[in-house]
Amino acid sequence: MPTLTAETMSAPQFVEVALAEADGTFHYHLPSTWAAAPLTPGTRLLVPFGRGWRLAYYVRRVDRPEVPETKPVLALLDGDVSIPSSLFQLLHWISDYYSAPLGRVIKGAFPQGSQAVVRRRFHLTEAAESAGGEKKTALQERVIAALKEGGGLTEPQLRKRTGGEKLAGSLSTLKKKGWITEAWEVDRPAVRKKFRRLVFLKSDPAEAVSLISSLQKRAPQQASVLQILLTAGGAMPVGAFEAPLRASLKRLLDKGLIDQAEEEAPRTPMRPSGFPLQPSILLNPDQQGAVEQIVSAVEGKTFTPFLLHGVTGSGKTEVYLRVIEKALAQKRGAIVLVPEIALTAQLVARFQSRFGEAVALFHSGLSPGERYDEWRRIREGKAQIAIGVRSAIFAPFESVGVIIVDEEHDSSYKQDDGVRYHARDTALVRGKQSDAVVVLGSATPSFESFYNSETGKYRLLPLPGRIDARPLPAVAVVDLRKKEDWVRPFLTRPLLSAMEKRLENREQTLLFLNRRGFSPSLLCPDCGYLPHCIRCSVSLTFHKKLQKLVCHYCGFQLAPPTACSQCQGIRLVHLGIGTEQVEEEIRQRFPAARVARMDRDTTQKKESHHKILTAMAQREIDILIGTQMITKGHDFPDVTLVGVLCADLSLHFPDFRSSERTFQLLAQVAGRAGRGDRPGEVIIQTFQPNHESIVAATTHDYLGFYAQEIAFRKEMGYPPFCRFTLLLFSHSEEKRVVDRAAALVKEIEKVLPPPKKGEAERGVTLLGPAPAPLMRLRGEYRYQILLKGKDQKKIASVLKEGLNSWKRMERKGVRLEVNVDPQNFV
DNA sequence: AGCACGCCGACT
């Protein structure tokens, strides 16, 4: 490997790069011929690393490397995509704030699969042929056999052919013995531009016409091909010609009468169809006021955060559309973030009917190719609006004018593994970095956001009225403690009679239960035993259709036992209820009704989700039962009754936000009732009819609920009055986890800032270690510690020191994950 | 991620 030092050559160029596979950054020198290479941050490079090659991301130039000897960058691996510099700034912030390796953050900002693949290929050596007699393990034998048969193979290819999960060991042994060699290679990305062949006329239309008539007799098919081409405007993709004409096409090409070329054929996500065009509606005064304020901020091109607080049906979307128009007029991009389950065809149709091709779409249903093409449409300036889920915050605009975060309170904006960023908070930072306007919209804003609007950090824009002044639905509470009202499990007299009325009137009912499956556990009443997951500390959910007990955390499945495994009792009973059981009960109760269920189990297939929604819209369903999924994003004008079967479920989460979440959920569900011209009714069943979340939901009183809860948060010193960072330790041996967590706590305690003068509490306090609410997951024990403080900067510095200690400490294989601003404490 | 190195208990 040619290396050089600062002394051996004149003015070498040094660069800092980040890798997705190794934390930190590394320094290399550029080949001297590249000195003027225009590198932009995020540019992908091939570098030597250890004994192999890696893909690396260019970060910046450095005057002087940190290490005495640097290796040279080998090649530029940039394909058709690059990251705009304004976005790179944001990636830096994410890496820093969420304490995630920069390389991994950068990797996540590129469309998946669009990167060149750097890997090694193994070959058999001569020595291996002559070393037949030496002893080898079975896996090693299989590797050799596979290589003998298949020539050079990559690791995934070998894995497939040998069935070996743990190949690494065998490969390195074989390599050491000199029986196999490896060669590094760079392969083209799996996701690439798609091309199609285009044929076109070489002559102008007049000449073509005379050509056609001259061919008419001798070669009528060729003439008709030319005619088709002429009619199509002179050019057409080969694929658009019917098969019988292809031969004539080829003859024309051979004769040189027409020509062909390759053209990119962009893959576009399915466009929703069948929705009525919504004309630009007249704004009510509140909407008008909101639009004016936001638009003037957009014109000012300064970072301005707004909180648009409007109940469901208050016309937030129309406000968004107007604001986006303004940003586009300024030649700046717009990003619209929407929670996954709210990103419906209905919403997309609305944006596309207004903005057409300018809309690029990002959601989990796209193929990698579609995602890549949509990404490039934005990068190349062909699309100005990115609408999508969490990761759409990385839309590669050079310049963003407005970022909208719809349903900003939704917890799906927080990524819960890997780089644990919060898209709403990231949106605010991107807005600040780009001098853009950020609009957070919600009917039930997160307390953090509403608090920020009270302190003046955000500008509050209330939309108090519903369009057409439709009243909010009447909400009734049914006390589940009154067992005399129970007709069937979780189906009470008041709810059933309200449903009967809807069936008579040919109106629709939504039943909401936040729990899928048939029953959340089986119980042996003789000994109290509940079947648990073998790898997680949760009971197994019974799925009737599947005839399996399923772990909702790790997917473990078990055939349902016929007898108790502890006492052999055979009277196993279902404890609690899930949507599957509700569906069964409802079908029995209302045999004539058309019943459907929408939850993760019934929407596995790609189009099933859409099918249910369409059936619902066309009134082919009388009663729809579902989980969270039914609560967002669709207008069902004929739903006049919403039943919440058990409102308590979300109250039991081990989380200081559980009251807030429950209220938000209930408000959201209630918003599904009465969106047409008929008034809606909501029935909430609960064991805690006096709980503040439920009381507030019955009166649609966000402000009252907020006032009460925020006082409680203040008293307890919970967010928004403090910040949290959660550290999660995990390992299959419980005592190691406990021990290592305690050891780190000891280290962290040394660096906690002292209390301010006159205050009892330190600037950052540490809670734990304590078992995580889900103490075991996939066979690993989990303990956590929580850092708490008013000043995020202080928490961050404690965290940094803590992580430094962790790096130096004995870790005994225990994993540590950092979760800044955790939303999910399980 | 992949590799080398050092440590420690097991075993020819």
Added chain:
DNA sequence: GTCGGCGTGCTC
């Protein structure tokens, strides 16, 4: 004694 698995640190 030395083999092998585990844990740790390093890769520019």
